[in-house]
Amino acid sequence: MVALNGAVAVVSGANRGLGREVARQLVERGARVFAGARDPRSVDIDGVEALPLDITNAEQTAEAARVASTASILINNAGVSTLARLSDGTLDDIRQEMEVNYFGTLNMVRAFAPVLARNGGGAMLNVSSVMAWLALDHSNSYGASKAAVWAMSNGLRVELADAGTHVSSMFVASTDTDMMSSFDIPKHRPEDIVRIALDEFEAGTREILADDTAVALKAGLSEDIGKHAA
Ligand SMILES: NC(=O)c1ccc[n+]([C@@H]2O[C@H](COP(=O)([O-])OP(=O)(O)OC[C@H]3O[C@@H](n4cnc5c(N)ncnc54)[C@H](OP(=O)(O)O)[C@@H]3O)[C@@H](O)[C@H]2O)c1
Structure with a gap:
């Protein structure tokens, strides 16, 4: 179980999209929230402390x-999608996805793991994506970076066990944020997905499958690989 009421939490990318909703609902659940954003002036949630935070900047x-030294909850939400194709997208775009989604998240983990340990172990939630498990044109470079986040979370669960740090990863399909604005497909409401995710996080779920697509893709991982290409 992960107690959010009364905890001190840090959220990356808290100025918009899923991260903003996570920060808002954490406040509702009684947490003290440091809302990280590249431009802290863009944080518009009542009751949080804005923190300048580009996760690629060590x-x-x-x-x-140092500022959030009392934190016991870390939500690694910040991420980018460039829609680059692996075979002919620009390497700059492909590297940017790894730089933010994987290495940026890793920067946060390495900075905060000792903080969480000092504060009793705590818990982190790393936002991956169903694209870690699904091939789809224009999302495969992004998917590789999110598969890296999945693998990182599994590894950290082992490495941080002695410190008592609980590690969750989260998987969800299309949710209505700026990242998905160019896709004309059905989308979840961020508030619904975040409510499910935080309920599962509090319950101690290690892999949070926040919608039916995530459940189906995870269940199908042992099937023939052809079924995971769209
Ligand atoms: N929406 C979906 O359908 C969906 C599905 C599965 C997973 N996800 C994942 O959910 C997370 C949130 O995505 P979203 O849909 O809310 O996207 P979004 O609306 O595009 O928001 C992305 C957030 O990440 C921040 N960010 C980007 N680069 C950063 C950096 N270097 N340092 C710090 N913050 C940075 C952005 O800050 P700026 O405002 O400064 O750019 C923004 O706050 C991402 O990890 C995404 O991959 C989303």
Whole structure:
């Protein structure tokens, strides 16, 4: 079980999209929230403390860990999608997805793991994606970075066990945020997905499958690989 009421939590990418909703609902659940954003002036949620935070900047992640030194909850939400294709997208776009989604998240983990440990172990939630498990044109570079987040979360669960740090990862399909604005497909409401995710996080679920697509794809991982290409 992960107690959010009364906890101190840090959320990356808290100025919009899923991260903003996570920060808002954490406040509702009684947490003290440090809302990380590249531009802290863009944080518009009542009751949070805005934190300048570009997760690719190791000095800023270290400074965030100094400021939020009482944190026991880390929500690694910040991420980018460039829609680059693996075979002919620009390497700059492909590297950016790894730089933010994987190495940026890793920067946060390395800055905050000692903070969580000092504060009793705590818990982190790493936002991956169903694209870790699904091939889809224009999302495969992004998917590789999110598969890396999945693998990282599994590894950290082992490495941080002695410190008592609980590690959850989260998988969800299309949710209505800026990231998905160019896709004309059915989308979940961020508030619904975040409610499910935080309920599961509080319950101690290690892999949070926040919608039916995530459940089906996870269940199908042992099937023939052809079924996972769209
Ligand atoms: N929406 C979906 O359908 C969906 C599905 C599965 C997983 N996800 C994942 O959910 C997370 C949130 O996505 P979203 O849909 O809310 O996207 P979004 O609306 O595009 O928001 C992305 C957030 O990440 C921040 N960010 C980007 N690069 C950053 C950096 N270097 N340092 C710090 N913050 C940075 C953005 O800040 P700026 O405002 O400064 O750019 C923004 O706050 C991402 O990890 C995404 O991959 C989304």
